Amino acid sequence: MFPHDGQSGAWCLALKQVRAIARATLVEAIQQPVAFLIMLSAVMTTLLVPVFQFHRFGEDGRLARDSGLSCMLVYGLVLAAGTAGRTVSGEIARGTAAAALGKPVQRVTFLLAKALGVLAVTVLFAIGVLSATLLAERGSAHFIAHGESAGYVTDVITLALAVAGVAVALIIAAARHYFGRRRFGVSAFVGVALSQVLVVLGTGFYNRLGQFYPLHGEAACTGCGTDHAHAASWVLYHPELNLRVVPAALLVLFALAVFAALATALATRLPTGSTLAVCAGVLLLGLAGDTLLTGAPLWSGRGLAAGLLPDLQNFWLCDALAHGGRVAWRYVGEAALYALTCCTFFLGAGCLAFRERDLG
Amino acid sequence: MTRAVTRRRDWDVPENKQPVIETRGLRKVFRDFWRRPTVEAVKGLDLTVNDGEIFGLLGPNGSGKSTTIKMLLGLLRPTAGVIRVLGAAPDDTRAKARIGYLPEVSHLHPFLTPRETLMYYASLFGLPRAQATQRTRELLAMVDLEHAADRVVSGFSKGMARRVGLAQALVNAPALLILDEPTSGLDPIGCREVKDLVCALAKNGVTVLMTSHLLADVEDVCDRVAILDHGVLRAEGKIAELLRQPDAVRFEVEGLDESDAAAVRAELETRTGRRVRQEYPSMSLESYFLQVVARDGRQRSFAMAPFLHSPSASPHSQPSAPISNS
Numbered sequence: 001m002f003p004h005d006g007q008s009g010a011w012c013l014a015l016k017q018v019r020a021i022a023r024a025t026l027v028e029a030i031q032q033p034v035a036f037l038i039m040l041s042a043v044m045t046t047l048l049v050p051v052f053q054f055h056r057f058g059e060d061g062r063l064a065r066d067s068g069l070s071c072m073l074v075y076g077l078v079l080a081a082g083t084a085g086r087t088v089s090g091e092i093a094r095g096t097a098a099a100a101l102g103k104p105v106q107r108v109t110f111l112l113a114k115a116l117g118v119l120a121v122t123v124l125f126a127i128g129v130l131s132a133t134l135l136a137e138r139g140s141a142h143f144i145a146h147g148e149s150a151g152y153v154t155d156v157i158t159l160a161l162a163v164a165g166v167a168v169a170l171i172i173a174a175a176r177h178y179f180g181r182r183r184f185g186v187s188a189f190v191g192v193a194l195s196q197v198l199v200v201l202g203t204g205f206y207n208r209l210g211q212f213y214p215l216h217g218e219a220a221c222t223g224c225g226t227d228h229a230h231a232a233s234w235v236l237y238h239p240e241l242n243l244r245v246v247p248a249a250l251l252v253l254f255a256l257a258v259f260a261a262l263a264t265a266l267a268t269r270l271p272t273g274s275t276l277a278v279c280a281g282v283l284l285l286g287l288a289g290d291t292l293l294t295g296a297p298l299w300s301g302r303g304l305a306a307g308l309l310p311d312l313q314n315f316w317l318c319d320a321l322a323h324g325g326r327v328a329w330r331y332v333g334e335a336a337l338y339a340l341t342c343c344t345f346f347l348g349a350g351c352l353a354f355r356e357r358d359l360g
Numbered sequence: 361m362t363r364a365v366t367r368r369r370d371w372d373v374p375e376n377k378q379p380v381i382e383t384r385g386l387r388k389v390f391r392d393f394w395r396r397p398t399v400e401a402v403k404g405l406d407l408t409v410n411d412g413e414i415f416g417l418l419g420p421n422g423s424g425k426s427t428t429i430k431m432l433l434g435l436l437r438p439t440a441g442v443i444r445v446l447g448a449a450p451d452d453t454r455a456k457a458r459i460g461y462l463p464e465v466s467h468l469h470p471f472l473t474p475r476e477t478l479m480y481y482a483s484l485f486g487l488p489r490a491q492a493t494q495r496t497r498e499l500l501a502m503v504d505l506e507h508a509a510d511r512v513v514s515g516f517s518k519g520m521a522r523r524v525g526l527a528q529a530l531v532n533a534p535a536l537l538i539l540d541e542p543t544s545g546l547d548p549i550g551c552r553e554v555k556d557l558v559c560a561l562a563k564n565g566v567t568v569l570m571t572s573h574l575l576a577d578v579e580d581v582c583d584r585v586a587i588l589d590h591g592v593l594r595a596e597g598k599i600a601e602l603l604r605q606p607d608a609v610r611f612e613v614e615g616l617d618e619s620d621a622a623a624v625r626a627e628l629e630t631r632t633g634r635r636v637r638q639e640y641p642s643m644s645l646e647s648y649f650l651q652v653v654a655r656d657g658r659q660r661s662f663a664m665a666p667f668l669h670s671p672s673a674s675p676h677s678q679p680s681a682p683i684s685n686s
Contacts, residue, residue, distance in 0.1 A: 010453075012486070013453075016483055016486050017483070017484050017486070019483070020480055020483035021484075024472070024480055027472075028469060028471050094467060095463060095465060095467035096467050098430070098433075098463065098467065099463055099467040099468075099528075101434070102456070102459070102461040102463070103457075103461075103481060103484040103485060104453035104454070104457040104486075105453070105456075105484055106453060183471070356437060358435070358436045359430070359435040359436065360427075360435070
């Protein structure tokens with residue numbers, strides 16, 4: 001009946017369990033009203049920043065870009081820590097963790113699956129906010145010299161489409177809930193993220209002036225920030241998006257993954273509120289770590305703090321994008337390794353803490 | 361006299377069975393955040409549950425029943441002592457794959473439907489999808505929740521949630537079934553069905569360990585019981601032996617009229633020189649209730665047939681029909 005005898009069978013069973021628990025964690029997390037509200041707040045804040053922009057900070061679109069990435073980090077931290085707290089400490093308190101661990105599930109498997117579920121929620125959130133950031137930056141006021149006229153142009157169409165996308169996602173989620181009894185929270189959370197991705201793809205069909213392609217040569221481009229290899233040709237599809245944001249957003253996602261692992265580990269022993277508080281403290285210390293802790297002797301309080309706390313400045317390279325700057329993909333790879341090391345450390349500590357935890 | 365509807369021993373429990381659960385010197389001390397001891401919930405418990413029997417663990421609130429069960433499942437770490445469950449340590453996943461567990465409170469994910477809940481637990485046992493789907497369908501039919509299979513359980517009554525909990529405990533066709541207050545929250549019909557189910561499973565070789573505050577339920581279905589109080593084992597043995605009153609004898613005669621009864625009573629008093637008490641036995645309230653609702657056509661029985669083929673069932677075990685109403 002149970003085809004999972006032997007070493008390979010045990011691994012196969014563990015993988016199935018990880019998939020099942022992670023999926024249940026994802027569904028539980030994103031159907032919570034608070035998760036949907038966090039996603040909605042982050043996306044709407046990001047999209048509305050260009051509307052209320054009164055200063056350019058020396059560069060077109062910079063405020064929208066910085067705000068979007070900041071929203072991703074701060075809202076994402078609350079989402080990751082809150083989800084981990086609810087899904088681990090909440091399940092321990094409610095008894096559903098005991099019900100699962102009464103089955104042939106190892107505690108390590110359970111905790112890793114929970115961390116993966118939290119990470120999946122964070123990735124979905126990051127996709128939505130990254131898309132909104134790209135749209136906000138394109139939509140914000142840019143100086144455009146087009147033909148014989150020149151001036152600042154706000155891409156109202158893109159911003160309106162992005163906001164309308166959110167509204168349509170909510171309407172569809174409500175309709176699915178009413179007619180199909182599908183979970184509103186799940187549909188709305190995924191729908192908002194998906195709507196932003198679709199609008200991002202849709203922006204390739206028109207330029208900042210609202211002119212639909214095909215257009216000829218440079219007439220098609222209203223300032224995408226790239227070289228104009230297409231100058232002499234007809235343009236059919238040209239999304240004028242600042243894709244330099246993507247590696248910077250990936251770095252923020254790595255930071256969120258570290259927080260997801262940290263929060264999951266903390267939640268094995270602490271309630272959700274305490275988990276959130278510790279994560280907020282680590283965020284502050286991690287961002288200030290460069291200033292406060294660099295150069296401290298290894299075997300001192302500051303030195304140990306420097307070793308144990310993740311250096312979050314490694315993941316915050318928003319300023320590197322200023323004035324056409326780029327984040328090298330090699331650096332992104334190195335940051336990924338650093339994040340993986342941090343996650344392994346925190347989850348290892350979490351497994352140790354969870355191993356002896358009484359589940360009643 | 362008619363007692364409960366379900367009677368445990370319509371069949372024989374084989375003697376000299378292997379122990380399925382063994383504890384020796386089991387202790388559990390709960391500690392606070394600073395590791396200071398707060399309460400000793402279980403104090404040196406020696407317990408043996410044999411293969412194929414229905415064992416009842418009784419005791420007042422706070423006596424250590426649920427703590428013992430959680431230690432058997434590896435959810436709580438014992439402070440001292442040895443536990444063997446199905447021949448393995450309590451956190452051995454191979455042994456756990458053969459255990460079904462119904463917690464005291466059903467502990468269901470509130471956002472999942474019963475169907476999703478059973479599929480979720482089936483996937484924790486590694487059942488292939490087709491088999492999990494089939495088993496889920498059978499279990500939903502068994503606990504009479506097909507009509508609510510796709511509603512989230514957060515809106516369920518306690519009894520309905522209990523049924524889902526019971527179904528999830530059987531999703532792996534367990535060799536050992538651990539039931540913590542299985543009839544809690546169920547109406548009399550549900551209680552009766554659970555007792556029937558327990559008996560039917562035991563008849564097919566499944567070992568059952570159950571706790572209950574409803575002593576009549578335990579008396580109806582259990583072979584042996586242990587009574588815990590303040591973490592100490594106060595009594596253990598077969599129900600018939602524990603409850604037997606060796607200095608009293610009771611006769612039951614049907615169709616005896618008043619004058620014959622008086623004559624028999626007088627004769628007995630004359631012969632024994634002792635006072636003889638005469639009673640007219642009545643059925644239990646449970647039996648009366650079940651008769652009334654049966655007249656109303658509402659009584660039903662768990663459709664258990666698919667679950668009687670447990671992996672632990674001996675080759676000569678025969679699938680049984682649901683126990684008839686009597």
